């Protein structure tokens with residue numbers, strides 16, 4: 001049989017096994033164009049309500065409408081503004097009231113088409129509508145494909161902290177169409193890459209090495225590498241979520257970098273000054289620096305992480321964030337809203353090495369203060 005090098009690679013199916021809440025994450029090319037055939041088996045009646053945002057609507061909504069129609073599925077769409085500020089009470093209310101006006105029934109399926117902002121918002125709307133309707137994630141950003149569309153964390157932000165209002169609500173299907181990433185701006189691609197590299201850092205040194213060798217080509221557009229990075233990331237996340245769906249233990253490892261990152265996002269007003277994945281990358285490096293300061297890992301570990309982020313052209317220090325930041329105590333106060341706080345104490349994900357992380361509350365306040373003082377001084 002002859003090999004056609006231009007043929008699209010096969011679809012990778014990653015199963016998330018959670019009993020009655022199990023589902024498949026399909027990773028591959030052309031999935032939006034065949035969305036009707038993919039989603040129809042879930043439907044009681046041949047109609048879905050799609051919620052998306054303006055940028056993605058422009059690029060993908062006609063294709064989705066056609067793809068659904070080819071599978072005999074009709075759609076109605078609501079288009080919200082793009083950007084992190086949409087993960088708020090105002091747009092949650094708009095989304096839920098629109099779904100009610102569309103007479104979405106308990107047996108229907110809602111579709112989230114977009115990045116992590118839309119996935120988190122729509123998943124939360126689905127979780128509270130009529131006390132819970134099913135939803136399908138069609139993630140269109142790298143971040144959403146590797147992370148936010150999987151695992152069932154849904155929600156919106158409070159001015160006081162990230163994702164403080166939300167619910168665990170697993171999707172019924174995830175369609176991660178690698179072709180959708182073609183139009184993603186470089187800054188958003190790199191922000192999403194912050195969550196990809198997080199997987200290597202938290203639990204898979206061999207994946208970090210693979211990324212070190214392949215991520216530049218992946219960023220430049222190699223689709224086979226993109227598909228492999230998404231598949232591997234989703235498999236890693238699925239393995240952790242299967243062990244600990246509601247973050248009673250191990251799932252907190254997926255929060256590497258987030259105690260710092262979320263505080264920085266709140267400090268910058270959930271604005272374009274700092275994207276979520278950028279905050280995660282900066283936060284991962286701070287977690288490695290803190291681990292080295294505490295003698296938990298070698299000094300070479302944070303150096304290697306910093307070199308990798310620099311080679312990828314990513315933000316990696318507080319001085320890479322434009323504009324003023326709160327002082328050390330202001331940042332620590334923002335960290336106090338972290339969902340990992342227990343009995344009033346902050347808990348961090350720290351590391352013994354690249355690929356070897358753990359959760360701890362054992363971080364002396366002085367070490368944290370010194371770390372932040374130095375980071376803020378640049």
Ligand SMILES: NC(=O)c1ccc[n+]([C@@H]2O[C@H](COP(=O)([O-])OP(=O)(O)OC[C@H]3O[C@@H](n4cnc5c(N)ncnc54)[C@H](O)[C@@H]3O)[C@@H](O)[C@H]2O)c1
Nearest residue numbers: 055082115116117140141143147148153180183184188276
């Ligand atoms: N639920 C979870 O487990 C989880 C995990 C990680 C992150 N998150 C959340 O995800 C959000 C960040 O997600 P994000 O980075 O996707 O942000 P986003 O949804 O704002 O998308 C990033 C940008 O890319 C644009 N975009 C998306 N797809 C595009 C495409 N195909 N072509 C061109 N432009 C496109 C969007 O319009 C936006 O400007 C944060 O709110 C974060 O808290 C949630």
Ligand SMILES: O=C(O)C(=O)C[C@@H](O)[C@H](O)[C@H](O)COP(=O)(O)O
Nearest residue numbers: 147151153162163251254255258339
């Ligand atoms: O799925 C998880 O668990 C994660 O922690 C993944 C994170 O990348 C994501 O940003 C998540 O939304 C953070 O969760 P939070 O509980 O700290 O809000």
Ligand SMILES: [Zn+2]
Nearest residue numbers: 195258276280
């Ligand atoms: Zn994240």
